[in-house]
Amino acid sequence: MSGRRVRVCVVGAGRTGRVHATNLSTRITVAELIGVVDQVAEAAKALASELGVNHYASLSEAMKKGDFEAVFITTPTPTHRDLAVEAAEAGKHVFCEKPMALTLGEADEMISAARKNDVKLQIGFMRRFDPEFRKAKELIDQGAIGKPVLVKSVGRGPGLPPRWALDPKTGLGMVAEVNSHDFDSLRWFMNDDFKTIYAEAAALLRPDVAEEFPGFHDVVAVTARFKKGGIGLLDGGCPVGYGYDARLEILGTEGLLTIGEVKGTSMLICHADKKITTEPFSSWRDRFKEAYVAEAESFLKAILGDRDPEVTGEDGRKTLEATLAAIRSIKEHRPIELPLR
Numbered sequence: 001m002s003g004r005r006v007r008v009c010v011v012g013a014g015r016t017g018r019v020h021a022t023n024l025s026t027r028i029t030v031a032e033l034i035g036v037v038d039q040v041a042e043a044a045k046a047l048a049s050e051l052g053v054n055h056y057a058s059l060s061e062a063m064k065k066g067d068f069e070a071v072f073i074t075t076p077t078p079t080h081r082d083l084a085v086e087a088a089e090a091g092k093h094v095f096c097e098k099p100m101a102l103t104l105g106e107a108d109e110m111i112s113a114a115r116k117n118d119v120k121l122q123i124g125f126m127r128r129f130d131p132e133f134r135k136a137k138e139l140i141d142q143g144a145i146g147k148p149v150l151v152k153s154v155g156r157g158p159g160l161p162p163r164w165a166l167d168p169k170t171g172l173g174m175v176a177e178v179n180s181h182d183f184d185s186l187r188w189f190m191n192d193d194f195k196t197i198y199a200e201a202a203a204l205l206r207p208d209v210a211e212e213f214p215g216f217h218d219v220v221a222v223t224a225r226f227k228k229g230g231i232g233l234l235d236g237g238c239p240v241g242y243g244y245d246a247r248l249e250i251l252g253t254e255g256l257l258t259i260g261e262v263k264g265t266s267m268l269i270c271h272a273d274k275k276i277t278t279e280p281f282s283s284w285r286d287r288f289k290e291a292y293v294a295e296a297e298s299f300l301k302a303i304l305g306d307r308d309p310e311v312t313g314e315d316g317r318k319t320l321e322a323t324l325a326a327i328r329s330i331k332e333h334r335p336i337e338l339p340l341r
C-alpha cells in the first residue's frame, strides 16, 4: 500500500465536484485526479484546466478514454443511481454524494451493483470525519456521558441550493438536500436505527419559491424514536441567510455533550458603541473544510487497504429511508413507522 495512489475521476463539476476535485488534486496524497466529467462542456473544461487534468462529457466517455479506478459522483441526486451502477459494473469504486438516491429501490440497486462487482461504495456524510464530531463519537462510545437518550441536530444553510434541488420533481427537498446530514448524525450518535419519524415542514422563509415549486419547504422539525427507545430531534432551515449552522447536542444518562456553534471564528469585535460583532461560517465548504479532505482520504485508504468504507451504502440507505419517512410524514401529517413499505 505504501506510496500507491488511487486514480480518480470526478463526475459533476458543480459546487460539490469543485470541492472534491480540488482536494483530490491538491491535498490528498493517496489520490491522483485524472479527470473531471460534466455534461456541460464549459463546466468540465473550466475545472479540469484549473487543475491540469482531462475533461469528459460523460462517465461513459471518461471510462473509454481515461484510466482510473474510482469515481466521485457529485451530480444531482436523480443521476446517482445510473452513474453509480454504470461505474460499479465497470469495476470502479464509487464515492457518491448524499442523498444517496431518490428511492430505496435505487439505493438497493447501487448497493447490489457494488457488491456484485466487488467494489467499495461510500456515501458523502462528511460530518462523520469532522475532528469534533469524530472525537465526540469516540467519547460517547466510551461512555463519557453514559447512555445517549436524546440527540438533537440543528442543520441550516445560508442560501438556496441549485434549482434541481428546489423542485420536488427532481430532488427530495430541503429535508434531504440539507438535513440528510442531520439524519445521519442522529443515527450515528445514537448507535441505533430509526423506528418512528414525525415531521412538520413549511415554506416560511421563501414562500415565493413554493409558488414556483409546489411542495417546496424551507423550515422543518422532526421528532424521531429509535428502536431501543432513544429520541431524536432535527431542526432544519434553509435559506436562513445568517450562515451555515451545524450544531449537535447529545443528552446522556450521565451528562451532556454539545458540538458546534454559529460563530465561525473566535474573533469578536467589541465596539465603543456597545455592539459586539463576529463572523459566522459562511458555507458548508468552510465549516467542514477539513472533513471533506478526511472523508475522501478515508475512502481511498479503504480501497488501498481493501477494507469496508467508514460510511457504507447501507448507511446511505438508512438515512434515505428516514428522509423518505419524513417526507411522507410531512404530506400525511402523521408519524411514520420504519421500515418503509
Ligand SMILES: NC(=O)c1ccc[n+]([C@@H]2O[C@H](COP(=O)([O-])OP(=O)(O)OC[C@H]3O[C@@H](n4cnc5c(N)ncnc54)[C@H](O)[C@@H]3O)[C@@H](O)[C@H]2O)c1
Residues within 6 Å of the ligand: 011, 012, 013, 014, 015, 016, 017, 037, 038, 039, 040, 043, 057, 058, 059, 074, 075, 076, 077, 079, 097, 098, 099, 124, 125, 126, 161, 162, 177, 284
Ligand atoms: N456533502 C455535502 O456537504 C454536499 C453539499 C452540497 C451538495 N451535495 C450533494 O452533491 C450533489 C451535487 O450537488 P451540487 O450542489 O454540487 O450540484 P450542482 O448543480 O452545483 O452541480 C452538479 C453538476 O453535475 C452536472 N451533471 C448533471 N448530470 C450529469 C451527468 N449525468 N453526468 C455528468 N455531469 C452531470 C451538472 O451539469 C452540474 O455541473 C447532490 O447530491 C447534493 O445533494 C453535498
